[in-house]
Amino acid sequence: MGAERSTDRTLGHGRAVAKLILLGEHVVLYGRPAISLPVPLVGVTATARRSRGPVTVESTNAAGREPAAGPGDTAVSRLAVAAVCHHLRVPDEGLAIAVDSDIPSERGLGSSAAIAAAIIRAVADLWDRKLSGETLFALIQESEALAHGNASGVDARTVIGSAGPLWFQDGVARPLPVADSADRAVLVVGDTGVPGSTRVAVATARRRLHALGAAGEDLLERAGQLTHGAAEHLRFGRFAELGDAMTGAQRILVRLGVSCPAVDELVTAALAGGALGAKLSGGGLGGCVIALTTDAPAVHTALLAAGAQRCLEVPLNPVEV
Structure with missing residues (x-):
């Protein structure tokens, strides 16, 4: 599973959505449950292509209201690239990442987790590699923890594709009726x-x-x-x-x-x-x-x-x- 498996693919694509916490923020870090919901109409798309030189990440905001990435999001973006490249065993240089987000940064809507998820998916797609849901979750968590400190995991579980409310406790998520x-x-x-x-x-x-x-x-x-x-x-x-x-x-x-x-x-x-x-x-x-x-x-x-x-x-x- 090394870099020799590169393909002729010129662009990789990834997407993730925003999230809300219905109940349970903060207390979820102390073993109590939380309920989250995806916000499918608001999200992040990312594209990855090969380039020369160091990794570059450019962020734009589809809504045009404010910079797409705050300081935390910028840190998560680079950590996400490093994490997925290490997992795939491909070079973590010579990549140009473009992020287009309409999730306001630093508003509790899961911006950084969604950006990490979209970037990780885009880089994996560029190399024509499939990531399991658990691997994707782990890579988002790694990126979030290094940038923000202790992360419960509720953001990562929700932004990567839940359909409706999730019950989250002790790292495990399940759909709610x-x-x-x-x-x-x-x-x-x-x-x-x-x-x-x-x-x-x-x-x-x-x-x-x-x-x-x-x-x-x-x-x-x-x-x-x-x-x-x-x-x-x-x-x-x-x-x-x-x-x-x-x-x-x-x-x-x-x-x-x-x-x-x-x-x-x-x-x-x-x-x-x-x-x-x-x-x-x-x-x-x-x-x-x-x-x-x-x-x-x-x-x-x-x-x-x-x-x-x-x-x-x-x-x-x-x-x-």
Whole structure:
């Protein structure tokens, strides 16, 4: 399985999608479950071609709003190239990588994991090599861990091709059943416009849990209970109860110190606009708010009026990615 298996292929292609965390961010690092969803309409494409000289990575943003790659994404991009080349036993030089992303960076939407996944797929495709799902996951995790520190794996599992919600715990993911009536409710995602930092947020939550002692353990248990309940609410189409679980999870995230004024304002606005529940999604300290609703236009309007830079709608029911 060495470099001698190169082909005449001139371009390699890869794609991955964005993700949301419905419940369980941060506490998933302490053995509690999380529920994630893919965002198939927002994603990353990457192409890889052979060139002369060192590896180059160029990033563009399809939406044209901001640079496609933040500092963390740039680091992950280069680490992903090195990781996949080492795995394939091919030279990690003489490659030109082009990344086109419409996932806002540092917003809790899995930008860095999706970029890593798309690049790894593109380089493997250039060499006409197939990667198993577990190998792809491991390579994304390697890239994420070196760039950001401890990564739970929920981002990597979700961006590489889940169809609908995933239950994630202790590194293992499985699809969650969703009620047929789930198309009556959607998640409206509001971008605060404030960049978050997963590394800083994880450290903040760790310090807060340590300071809380036994009360911190109680928070983790409560968060786990909310996530278990949310899985049942999804299965049986209990949207009001699911919304309550989301808002309860937000209260825990506030106590963990990973919310911020911009997030709090959008959560309040979404609830006032008729959302069944609302919370931050992802690392926090900025990023995005998700609001569950059966009246998307009203919540969309409320979020924009409260300062959201942009909004999008994500279905709860399974979709093909």
